[in-house]
Amino acid sequence: MATDTAASPFLERRFALQAHGTTLRTELLAGVTTFLTMAYIIFVQPAVLSACGMDFGAVMVATCLSTALATILMALLANYPIAVAPAMGHNFFFAYAVVIGMHVPWPVALGAVAIAGLIFVLTAGIGLRERLITAIPESLKFAIAAGIGLLIAMVGLQWAGVVVGAPGTLVGLGPLKSPPVLLALFALAVTAVLLARRVRGALLWGILVSAGAGLLTGQVHYQGFVGRPPSILPTLGRLDIAGAFAPGMVTVIFVFFLLALFDTVGTLVAVGEQAGLMRDGSLPRARQALLADAIGTTVGAVLGTSTVTAYIESGAGISVGGRTGLASLVTAALFLVSLFLYPLVKMIGGGLAVGQTTLYPVIAPALILVGTMMMGGLRRIPWDEPTEAVPAFLTLIMMPLTVTITDGIAFGLTSYALLKVAAGRGREVHPLVYVFAAVFLARYVAMG
Numbered sequence: 001m002a003t004d005t006a007a008s009p010f011l012e013r014r015f016a017l018q019a020h021g022t023t024l025r026t027e028l029l030a031g032v033t034t035f036l037t038m039a040y041i042i043f044v045q046p047a048v049l050s051a052c053g054m055d056f057g058a059v060m061v062a063t064c065l066s067t068a069l070a071t072i073l074m075a076l077l078a079n080y081p082i083a084v085a086p087a088m089g090h091n092f093f094f095a096y097a098v099v100i101g102m103h104v105p106w107p108v109a110l111g112a113v114a115i116a117g118l119i120f121v122l123t124a125g126i127g128l129r130e131r132l133i134t135a136i137p138e139s140l141k142f143a144i145a146a147g148i149g150l151l152i153a154m155v156g157l158q159w160a161g162v163v164v165g166a167p168g169t170l171v172g173l174g175p176l177k178s179p180p181v182l183l184a185l186f187a188l189a190v191t192a193v194l195l196a197r198r199v200r201g202a203l204l205w206g207i208l209v210s211a212g213a214g215l216l217t218g219q220v221h222y223q224g225f226v227g228r229p230p231s232i233l234p235t236l237g238r239l240d241i242a243g244a245f246a247p248g249m250v251t252v253i254f255v256f257f258l259l260a261l262f263d264t265v266g267t268l269v270a271v272g273e274q275a276g277l278m279r280d281g282s283l284p285r286a287r288q289a290l291l292a293d294a295i296g297t298t299v300g301a302v303l304g305t306s307t308v309t310a311y312i313e314s315g316a317g318i319s320v321g322g323r324t325g326l327a328s329l330v331t332a333a334l335f336l337v338s339l340f341l342y343p344l345v346k347m348i349g350g351g352l353a354v355g356q357t358t359l360y361p362v363i364a365p366a367l368i369l370v371g372t373m374m375m376g377g378l379r380r381i382p383w384d385e386p387t388e389a390v391p392a393f394l395t396l397i398m399m400p401l402t403v404t405i406t407d408g409i410a411f412g413l414t415s416y417a418l419l420k421v422a423a424g425r426g427r428e429v430h431p432l433v434y435v436f437a438a439v440f441l442a443r444y445v446a447m448g
Helices: 009-015 024-038 040-050 056-078 090-101 106-122 128-135 138-160 179-196 202-217 247-275 286-303 314-319 325-349 364-373 376-380 386-402 405-422 431-447
Strands: 084-086 163-166 170-173 308-310 352-354 357-359
Touching: 009 325, 024 202, 024 314, 024 325, 040 056, 040 084, 040 090, 040 202, 040 325, 040 364, 056 084, 056 286, 056 308, 056 325, 084 286, 090 106, 090 138, 090 247, 090 405, 106 247, 106 286, 128 431, 138 163, 138 179, 138 247, 138 364, 138 376, 138 386, 138 405, 179 202, 179 357, 179 364, 202 325, 202 364, 247 286, 247 308, 247 314, 247 405, 247 431, 286 308, 386 405, 405 431
Parallel strands: none
Antiparallel strands: 084 308, 163 170, 352 357
């Protein structure tokens, strides 16, 4: 075991560095590495939520604070090198499907996020979370993740100006010679090359490089790098819990809860395997890790941001040796420092008005490539089995085409139940899937 940098007795007692085969220096490096790989959320989250009317600066502060809090809880409660932040996919569901698509005021949507987080906490001891994980078919879990990826990528292509609305065909190719589109394509190429070269923090470095190109071409206007954090008051405590109990919000709360459950459990298992934390197929202190996620989601809604969840980018820190919550504390501290980078965030994440539309050529490529990263699970779907393939495909395709995760899940679960019954294999379906299918069918009937 390396002993190049000795930890203080307090840190040793608190995080058991020696027992985990790590050192202070390694944990510091791991924390910085994880931060670099996920810091793009500081630029992306305000841009996404401001699209539905929320204050850009307040969302940026809420993002940094909720990330820091949840990641600190992960460090102290579970002692895992796993960072927690507002989830990609959840933020688009919040902004585009719920607020814009369903015409739900954003305070009500925040209320739904808070309720989902509270359910996450309150169901810790009754096994509901475990039953839901077991109930949802594996093929649909992979399709849900990939469908969210397609939705994110589609929004990224629209934000880049590469895909535009077109009469008759709904969408078409945008003006590729337009300066904002050229900047976005340049950023996409640079970031893709960095990913191909396995550069840590490729998404962040791609954003910064393309921002520099935008400055040189006059498409990004210099506003400074360091400054006073903006006020969080426009979003702090603005959530509407009562409004979130409206009948039409039940499925929204369910989807927020379900997505948080899948994302967190999937990430915990993946990074737990990578770090050698799994014991006999289970993850020790998993309940504490889920609690950190749930508290972070609830507090994040109070602050003014969408669902937070464990980040798969934590694997980057683990790959350089991170094994304890000390790495998470380092990551959390860097997010707090980022509060003072508001001028840079505003400069990069702010939109560029082009005619009647607003483009985000600097950060759009990151969305496209995040979508790419979420496609991997498709290889594990049994495409030669129609009762699995058809529901998975409907889940996958409905999300980007309807711009809502709810409809993708609804079509997937409903068709899965119907096809299994039609094939005489109804016993393969978990009873909860029938319940979900009935609820979604009733929802569509009520919609008329």
